[in-house]
Amino acid sequence: MGSERKKILYVVGIGPGKTSGMTGEALAALRESDVIAGYPVYLELLPEEIRGKEQIATGMTREMERCRLALQAAAAGRTVSLVCSGDAGVYGMAGPVLSLAGEYPEVEISVIPGVTAATAGASVLGAPLMHDFAVISMSDRLTPFEVIEKRLRLAAESDFVIVLYNPESRGRAGYLKKACDILLEKLPPDRAAGYVRQIGREGETAWVGHLSELREQAVDMFTTVYIGNSTTYISGARMVTERGYVSHAKQ
């Protein structure tokens, strides 16, 4: 019996924070699992019943090690969930795990999507993502800064709504200012902008204002930043983008 049991690794996006932001499918996978793997900060966000399970926790930069440990535990017959904040497939662990899949052919890998920070933060601000958008990470750990810079320029030229993940960290102070200065070469200073920090978590904060003011804001790796397109407007504390370039009145 034991050897015939399916060997499963779930790669689970738990949404941005609170348990109620998790899908039923994600919660079911966590409940079914014997072992929970993940970055310690994310494991702390899980409900009590899940946190009590056996854990595989490694530091943030030891991601490939965490993936291997999770795959090894699954190969040994444990049902394992590897937990990611937001969606497992957006800058998450789904890619690294799948890159190792060939070494563990006996393990069935199932990626379970979650609400990503881009859309969760958007719901806090109003509706900034009503039209085409580009998601750009400001982290240059694995990406040359010139690539990030080029994407910012072309995204502005494309009139995309722009979402910045991981805008700054302790090692990357001043990156939001750099991003804003690049964008301000193409975009007007009064372009609508906003951010949400600690989305769906204790101490959630949100801000909306103009792009020229955004560059003065203090943000960190738990902040998601939005720069509107040419139709985005601020109404009270909300940031809303039109659904197209034709007035609603014409519908």
Add this chain to the structure above:
Amino acid sequence: MGSERKKILYVVGIGPGKTSGMTGEALAALRESDVIAGYPVYLELLPEEIRGKEQIATGMTREMERCRLALQAAAAGRTVSLVCSGDAGVYGMAGPVLSLAGEYPEVEISVIPGVTAATAGASVLGAPLMHDFAVISMSDRLTPFEVIEKRLRLAAESDFVIVLYNPESRGRAGYLKKACDILLEKLPPDRAAGYVRQIGREGETAWVGHLSELREQAVDMFTTVYIGNSTTYISGARMVTERGYVSHAKQ
């Protein structure tokens, strides 16, 4: 008492299809509601207990009317959920509702995010969204085609992973082929690509292959299309993008 009751309109993203893809928060809002508003096709995806409630259903193109009816019902004291497929803030109803908010100041509008098709479909294909990406709708109902064309070109030049929403419809036959031909001006024919149809619903189908083959595929408005960046690879039936431009071996 009645006049002091909070007047609430939830704008709810129910995820791509199956009930287990809905967040706990979304399900709670639907349960709390007296009235459910939405496009009939999406209302049919809801669990039995929710479908039994009073409904406001209008056709797909009568969206502003649906928003007004939902706001009016909320203003009259009913708790209302306006349902959107995927995320309410991505090409959804959050924007139109908020654009009318000023006319119904007594109604508290709460946008509840959901898993959007981009990340739900990505989880079916593997992990195509591991790096920066652009989401583009092929619908030219409210957007001039020249804007769409420009975005496709610049997204390819930016080496974004590209996600196409609503690639074709009965009235827009041949649009995927047009998009591929524009992208093929910049991208190699063997660029990794894929699509998922009816994500999380009865009859879900997925395909991965090369960009040159993508242009021959039959898709519809219920299909989400992916075109990889320069690091995206196909492994078996999966489409995976690297997390950066530095080999994993260096981590």
